[in-house]
Amino acid sequence: MTTITTTAQLKESILASKPTLDSTVLEDICRLTRVHQLKWVPNKDGKNPHYIMSQLSAAKGLDEKDYQKHWADKSNLTGSLKGISLESLPGKAVKLEGAQLAIFKKVYQDIYNESLGKINSLWVGNWEHAYAYLVQGKTSVARDFQTLGAKVIELKVEEEIAQQPIEVVTKHFIYNSGWKKEEYLQRDLCYLASMTPYKLSAEVAVEDYPQSKTETRRFDLVHIQPHKTKGKIVTCYELKKDIITIEDLVMTVHAKRYLQLLKDRYNTDHISLILVAPFGGSAEALEKCQGIDYEGVEIWTVRKFTQLLLEKAKAYHQKDPYFITSILLKENETVQKLLEAPQPPKEIAAPIAKALPINVVQMPVKKKIA
Numbered sequence: 001m002t003t004i005t006t007t008a009q010l011k012e013s014i015l016a017s018k019p020t021l022d023s024t025v026l027e028d029i030c031r032l033t034r035v036h037q038l039k040w041v042p043n044k045d046g047k048n049p050h051y052i053m054s055q056l057s058a059a060k061g062l063d064e065k066d067y068q069k070h071w072a073d074k075s076n077l078t079g080s081l082k083g084i085s086l087e088s089l090p091g092k093a094v095k096l097e098g099a100q101l102a103i104f105k106k107v108y109q110d111i112y113n114e115s116l117g118k119i120n121s122l123w124v125g126n127w128e129h130a131y132a133y134l135v136q137g138k139t140s141v142a143r144d145f146q147t148l149g150a151k152v153i154e155l156k157v158e159e160e161i162a163q164q165p166i167e168v169v170t171k172h173f174i175y176n177s178g179w180k181k182e183e184y185l186q187r188d189l190c191y192l193a194s195m196t197p198y199k200l201s202a203e204v205a206v207e208d209y210p211q212s213k214t215e216t217r218r219f220d221l222v223h224i225q226p227h228k229t230k231g232k233i234v235t236c237y238e239l240k241k242d243i244i245t246i247e248d249l250v251m252t253v254h255a256k257r258y259l260q261l262l263k264d265r266y267n268t269d270h271i272s273l274i275l276v277a278p279f280g281g282s283a284e285a286l287e288k289c290q291g292i293d294y295e296g297v298e299i300w301t302v303r304k305f306t307q308l309l310l311e312k313a314k315a316y317h318q319k320d321p322y323f324i325t326s327i328l329l330k331e332n333e334t335v336q337k338l339l340e341a342p343q344p345p346k347e348i349a350a351p352i353a354k355a356l357p358i359n360v361v362q363m364p365v366k367k368k369i370a
Contacts (some may be wrong), residue, residue, distance in 0.1 A: 007034055010049060014127050017048035020292050025254065029131050040127070041107055051130035053093070053123040060134065066127070067133060070210055072123050090260060091129025096122045126172075135255070179241045179278070186220055186239055188334050189276075189305065195328065196312040198223060200237070206265040209257075217261060235272045236262055237305070244299050245282035246288055259296055271296055278302045306338040 005031045014026060027116045033040065036059045040049040053067040060066070072093065095103050097120065104124065105116045118121070125133065186202055191269040204222040208214050221237040238252060252258050252275065262271045274297060275281070281289065281299035289299050314324050328335055 010040065013040075013047055013049045014041045016046065017126075018128075022250065022288075022293070023093070024250070025131075029127060032131070036131075039108075040074060040130075041104065041111060041124075049127045050124045051127065053125050053130070053133065056125075056130055068123055071133065077297070090132050090257070091126050093123065093125040093129050096124060127169075132257075137297060182239045182241045185241055185278075185302065188338055189221065189237075189302075189309070190237075191334050192306065192309045192313070192338060196309055196316050198309065198312045206261065208261070217256065217258070219258070224266070230268070230270045232266065232268055233270045233272075234262055234266045235274065236275065238275050240275065242277060243279040244275045244277045244285050244350055246282060248275065248282045249281070249285045249288055249294070249297075249299070253294060253297055272298065274298045274300055274305075276300045276302060276305050280304075300366060302338060306335070311333075342368040 010030050010033060011026060015021060016030065038059060039050060039055060040051050042049050054064040057064050057066040061080055101122055104122065109115055190200055190202055200221045200223055202221055204219045205216045208217050220235045220239045223235045225233040227233050240248060259271060261271045262273065263269055278301065280301035286299055313328065317323050
């Protein structure tokens with residue numbers, strides 16, 4: 001077998017297993033592999049590259065048995081390279097022994113002309129699992145791994161904004177409209193929800209995954225609905241005071257792993273993650289949210305969330321409709337503010353009025369991040 005250590009071959013192998021992978025994530029994985037001289041082995045079809053987890057531990061500046069001690073011991077998984085998902089990391093991992101280990105060692109030596117020595121077992125993870133492990137931890141190297149992907153996205157977005165200024169809504173207008181802090185938006189939404197049976201818990205803290213950058217994660221608003229057959233349905237609302245960007249979306253779902261964390265900590269697959277902002281989401285974020293990697297994730301405007309709560313308030317106060325139609329809608333300043341969530345100025349709102357749903361601000365469509 002010929003040597004397959006080039007970035008182009010790694011990209012081809014990853015995309016063969018996941019053609020829809022976001023280009024920024026793909027570039028990030030390849031860069032980490034190149035910079036830290038990580039070695040990988042594809043499966044027999046040339047797809048889904050696998051990494052030796054002890055080598056990744058060393059690359060992070062940790063003991064080579066760090067992965068085995070803190071992530072894999074309790075699982076004790078053995079088998080083929082199909083692998084099994086671990087509770088705390090996405091992707092697949094497998095403990096190779098016997099014949100499967102012998103095959104892997106031979107392929108590794110053919111590729112790198114290097115022996116793995118006399119070992120009885122070996123933990124390997126596919127590219128997604130390896131990447132997730134790399135960005136966990138508190139060492140300086142691990143922090144570099146963890147922030148690299150976010151920095152790549154942030155720098156590219158800032159670069160493109162500088163090259164192609166926002167035309168429909170200026171940056172100044174976005175960042176000086178509506179709620180000055182997300183906590184204020186949270187407060188107003190909780191107030192309206194208190195008029196309904198739809199109870200929202202604010203700042204819900206859950207334990208983050210072992211060796212993550214933070215010990216806990218806090219969700220802005222959480223609603224838990226008991227269900228006869230599903231056990232429970234959990235809806236998490238994450239708030240932003242202006243607009244949901246593509247960076248916000250990628251960071252929340254992939255870097256912070258909110259969707260998976262909710263599933264694991266609430267022990268249910270019936271999870272919805274809804275990002276809410278006065279302006280909703282940018283055109284790019286709304287488009288990306290429709291992708292296969294974002295199942296269960298939505299982007300809402302504040303007005304849409306407010307309308308949902310008002311419908312629940314009306315149903316709850318059927319015997320006193322005057323409270324809703326007059327007091328709550330006409331006299332309550334908090335509810336009026338929520339219903340009149342910031343709109344773009346009239347002179348720039350008109351051209352996009354026909355093309356977009358109300359309260360969704362069109363951002364210029366930029367080139368895809370390379």
